[in-house]
Amino acid sequence: DGGITQSPKYLFRKxxxxxxxxxxxxxxxxxxxxxxxxxxQGLRLIYYSQIVNDFQxxxxxxxxxxxxxxxxxxxxxxxxxxxNPTAFYLCASSIARAPAYYGYxxxxxxxxxxx
Amino acid sequence: xxxxxxxxxxxxxxxxxxxxxxxSFPSSNFYALHWYRWETAKxxxxxFVMTLNGDEKxxxxxxxxxxxxxxxxxxxxxxxxxxxxxxxxxxxxxxGGNKLTFGTGTQLKVEL
Numbered sequence: 001d002g003g004i005t006q007s008p009k010y011l012f013r014k015x016x017x018x019x020x021x022x023x024x025x026x027x028x029x030x031x032x033x034x035x036x037x038x039x040x041q042g043l044r045l046i047y048y049s050q051i052v053n054d055f056q057x058x059x060x061x062x063x064x065x066x067x068x069x070x071x072x073x074x075x076x077x078x079x080x081x082x083x084n085p086t087a088f089y090l091c092a093s094s095i096a097r098a099p100a101y102y103g104y105x106x107x108x109x110x111x112x113x114x115x
Numbered sequence: 116x117x118x119x120x121x122x123x124x125x126x127x128x129x130x131x132x133x134x135x136x137x138x139s140f141p142s143s144n145f146y147a148l149h150w151y152r153w154e155t156a157k158x159x160x161x162x163f164v165m166t167l168n169g170d171e172k173x174x175x176x177x178x179x180x181x182x183x184x185x186x187x188x189x190x191x192x193x194x195x196x197x198x199x200x201x202x203x204x205x206x207x208x209x210x211g212g213n214k215l216t217f218g219t220g221t222q223l224k225v226e227l
Binding site: 004033035040041042043044045048050058090099100101102103104105106107108109 | 156
């Protein structure tokens with residue numbers, strides 16, 4: 001079945017360490033997105049990519065980095081510069097040519113805890 | 116940053132009750148309004164994508180309406196069942212950005 005796989009489901013890291021969250025899709029979608037969820041807040045966009053080798057900052061990109069070397073993969077690195085990295089991270093994908101008009105497909109998320 | 120608001124924040128209803136939630140969004144530069152259902156321990160699932168003023172969409176017991184001129188959408192659930200318990204998210208596409216902006220969600224709990 002087509003879908004999005006995020007791994008790992010739970011991740012623990014020490015403060016000051018960089019950590020990379022994986023997101024892989026087999027839907028042949030061009031566009032991929034990373035969102036962050038904190039208690040009491042809506043999903044906030046970190047980065048998005050509409051085509052391989054290109055990506056744009058979202059609303060809260062500081063302290064994060066991404067790459068898009070393959071259509072299927074959009075890994076997110078949480079760097080030591082991110083001041084409050086503990087959160088739930090969701091990856092999504094969509095058809096790029098008209099992203100407004102097609103629902104996003106989401107992964108099941110990664111809960112990152114920095115201790 | 117665009118402002119997308121949902122109300123109420125949470126809702127407890129009895130099985131068989133009908134209920135509705137509201138999503139408010141900017142009324143300018145509108146492209147689309149999305150509704151998602153997010154059950155605990157699962158991925159958010161798209162319910163509706165609405166693009167035209169006056170749009171009405173229906174999926175089983177769930178329906179939604181859209182008013183782009185005044186910037187709101189309603190989601191209705193008729194005869195709520197325990198399996199409807201979830202967080203319902205709305206998301207706005209527009210305002211000059213090529214991306215969805217999500218509301219904080221309405222958490223629905225349907226009790227027997």
